[in-house]
Amino acid sequence: MIMPMLVMLFACCIGNLLGYTVLKNVVVCMYYNSYSLPTYHTLFSSDAFIQTTLIPLCLMFVINGLVLYRKLQFSLLAFLRNDLRKAKQRHAIPLHHGSFMHRIRLRVILQNIPAYLILFIGIFFVMLMLSIAIGLPDTLSYYQNNVSSLMLAKNETILNDENIQPHVASAESFFQKTLEYKTDSFREDVSVFGVQPNSSYVKSKQIKQLKRHQILISQSIHDKYDVQVGDTITLHGKYDSSTYKLKVAGIYYYSGSLAIFMSNTQFRSMFDEYAKGWFSNKKINEIDRDSIATTITKKDVIKVAKQLDHSMGSFMKYFQYLCTGCAVILLYLLTKLIIERNEKAISMTKILGYTTKEIVKIYIVSTTIVVFLSVLVSTFMSEWLMIWIWKAMMQRMDGWFAFVLSTYGKIYMILLVFVGYLFVMMLDIQRIRKIPMDSVLKNNS
Numbered sequence: 001m002i003m004p005m006l007v008m009l010f011a012c013c014i015g016n017l018l019g020y021t022v023l024k025n026v027v028v029c030m031y032y033n034s035y036s037l038p039t040y041h042t043l044f045s046s047d048a049f050i051q052t053t054l055i056p057l058c059l060m061f062v063i064n065g066l067v068l069y070r071k072l073q074f075s076l077l078a079f080l081r082n083d084l085r086k087a088k089q090r091h092a093i094p095l096h097h098g099s100f101m102h103r104i105r106l107r108v109i110l111q112n113i114p115a116y117l118i119l120f121i122g123i124f125f126v127m128l129m130l131s132i133a134i135g136l137p138d139t140l141s142y143y144q145n146n147v148s149s150l151m152l153a154k155n156e157t158i159l160n161d162e163n164i165q166p167h168v169a170s171a172e173s174f175f176q177k178t179l180e181y182k183t184d185s186f187r188e189d190v191s192v193f194g195v196q197p198n199s200s201y202v203k204s205k206q207i208k209q210l211k212r213h214q215i216l217i218s219q220s221i222h223d224k225y226d227v228q229v230g231d232t233i234t235l236h237g238k239y240d241s242s243t244y245k246l247k248v249a250g251i252y253y254y255s256g257s258l259a260i261f262m263s264n265t266q267f268r269s270m271f272d273e274y275a276k277g278w279f280s281n282k283k284i285n286e287i288d289r290d291s292i293a294t295t296i297t298k299k300d301v302i303k304v305a306k307q308l309d310h311s312m313g314s315f316m317k318y319f320q321y322l323c324t325g326c327a328v329i330l331l332y333l334l335t336k337l338i339i340e341r342n343e344k345a346i347s348m349t350k351i352l353g354y355t356t357k358e359i360v361k362i363y364i365v366s367t368t369i370v371v372f373l374s375v376l377v378s379t380f381m382s383e384w385l386m387i388w389i390w391k392a393m394m395q396r397m398d399g400w401f402a403f404v405l406s407t408y409g410k411i412y413m414i415l416l417v418f419v420g421y422l423f424v425m426m427l428d429i430q431r432i433r434k435i436p437m438d439s440v441l442k443n444n445s
Contacts, residue, residue, distance in 0.1 A: 001064050008060045012053045019052075020044075030315055101361060108342070108366040115338045116367075120374040122330040123417065126323055127378035130413045131386045133319040135405040142404040147302045150256035152193075152201045153279035156296040157287070164291055166284045172200055175267045177274040179235040179244065181225070181258070188398045190221070190235060191259040194267025194274070201279040206250045207263050213270075214249040218259040220400040222251050224391070235260075244270070258400060320416065328420040335367055335428050343435055350437045360429055368425070375417050379410050 020042065031040060074084055097103075109116065143150070157166075158176060175194035180187050195201070197208035206216060221227050227248060235244045252261055267274070275293060278284065339346070342363060349359055383405050390403035 001061070001068065004064055005057075005060060008057055012057060016049070016053060026315075026318060104362055105366045105369070108363060109370060112338050112341065115334065115341065116370045116374075119331075119334045119338075119367075119370060120378070122334060123327070123371065123374040124378040124381060126327040126330065126417065127375065127413060128382040128385060129323045129326070130320065130416065131379075131382040131405055133316050133323055134409040134413055135383070135386055135403060137316050138406045138409045139401065139404045142406070143401050144302050144306065147298055150254075151296075151298065152254065152256065154281045154298060155283055156277060156279060157284050158275050158277035158293045158295075159287070160291050160293050164287055166278055166280070166287060168278075168280050168282050168284050170200075170282055171278045171280040171284065172196060173264075174199075174201075174277050174279060175264055175271075175274050176277055177267075177271050178238050180238050181221075181233070181235055183225075183395070186396055187236075188258065189238070191257055192235075192267070192271075193259060193261050194264040195261060197263050197265075199279075202252065202254075202261055204250070204252050204261070207261065210249055210262055210266060212266060213244075213246050214262070215246045216250045216252040216261040217248050218252055218254040218257065218261075220255050220258050221260070223255075223402060224258070224394060224400045255401065324416045324420050327417050328424060331371070331421050331424045332427065335424055336431065338367060339363065339428060339431055339435075346432060346435050347437055350435070356429070356433050359432055363432065364425060364428055367428075368421075371417075371421055375414055379413055383410070 024042065028040060031037065071084055078084060153172075173196070177192045178189050179192055181190045193202065195207060199207065204216060210216070217227055217233070221233075227233055229248050229250060231248050232245055233248060235246065236242070246260065262270075346359055346363065349362070354362075386405070387403050394400055
């Protein structure tokens with residue numbers, strides 16, 4: 001156990017050294033590039049040391065100890081015979097269809113199912129990390145490119161004085177109030193809009209059909225909290241103890257914010273205090289700034305996405321390269337394990353006169369097929385899992401925007417892993433070339 005523990009200890013020391021020196025500068029650059037924060041001071045983190053150093057060392061010690069203890073249950077004769085498996089030899093599945101090369105490749109896959117299963121799990125983990133590194137920029141890019149569809153109007157102006165009447169032809173009045181939606185662990189603001197029944201900006205025929213205490217919810221509320229049509233949601237006053245139980249009559253396709261909609265008549269009958277505003281596709285200039293409480297424009301909506309992209313863009317690129325490096329290391333170790341397990345068979349095929357090219361067609365092509373299928377399946381599985389993780393994460397944050405992984409992003413993920421695998425495949429071919437023909441004779445002596 002000394003050698004692997006020494007290697008692990010050396011890796012932990014080097015990792016901590018790089019983390020507090022060279023790699024620290026990457027994070028520092030993002031820190032200064034993102035926020036107007038004071039000068040930083042490097043501090044040693046005991047939690048980080050436990051999670052990144054002590055726990056891995058303990059895991060390495062326990063896993064190596066368990067594996068060695070299990071192997072040492074075998075007799076000396078079993079070690080001499082290189083027979084360190086308790087399971088009995090299983091009968092081979094008969095394969096009668098297909099060409100000889102097709103059947104032998106299938107046989108290689110069937111004989112190495114445990115190793116290929118580990119390979120699949122490793123690839124899935126890498127693809128999940130890549131879906132974060134590529135999906136987050138895709139999500140922010142989608143949010144920025146589709147900001148117009150995330151707004152009810154190009155300009156939303158909320159006034160301090162509801163008697164002011166703008167002279168813009170496209171202006172349409174609305175009422176607005178902020179309530180709170182509470183869960184067991186979190187609470188956040190929900191905007192309540194009272195709009196005209198035949199609104200040009202909230203285009204829904206259901207508005208004028210709504211009865212008392214019936215509402216339309218935005219797509220964001222539906223997606224974030226799984227609120228369905230027919231459900232009753234409870235909203236609370238932000239600064240008082242008032243409670244409102246409202247029945248969901250429909251879902252309005254609006255993802256710009258967590259919002260509910262009702263007619264302006266119903267709105268005024270429910271609330272005593274509220275703000276009045278105006279929707280407009282043109283800027284309202286004739287109103288004094290002192291009379292305007294707030295103005296929401298395209299720039300305001302897109303500001304958060306730009307800030308996140310600006311602050312995390314470089315980190316995501318760095319993370320993509322890190323994931324690709326992890327994929328290369330993982331594929332190298334697992335394919336190396338598969339070749340070593342089949343070293344006796346490869347040596348025998350060389351004795352029988354098969355060339356290196358033909359052996360590569362048997363073993364490397366088999367692994368390539370498994371890697372290709374694993375990458376494809378993992379791409380879609382990681383996207384599905386990332387959507388679930390993203391939803392759980394956003395439920396602890398204000399606001400909502402859905403996770404988006406574009407088709408280009410999926411292709412890019414696949415290409416990154418395959419570029420790494422091509423490098424590993426060249427090393428595997430060289431390893432197969434170096435296996436001597438007398439290896440099978442030595443193992444059976």
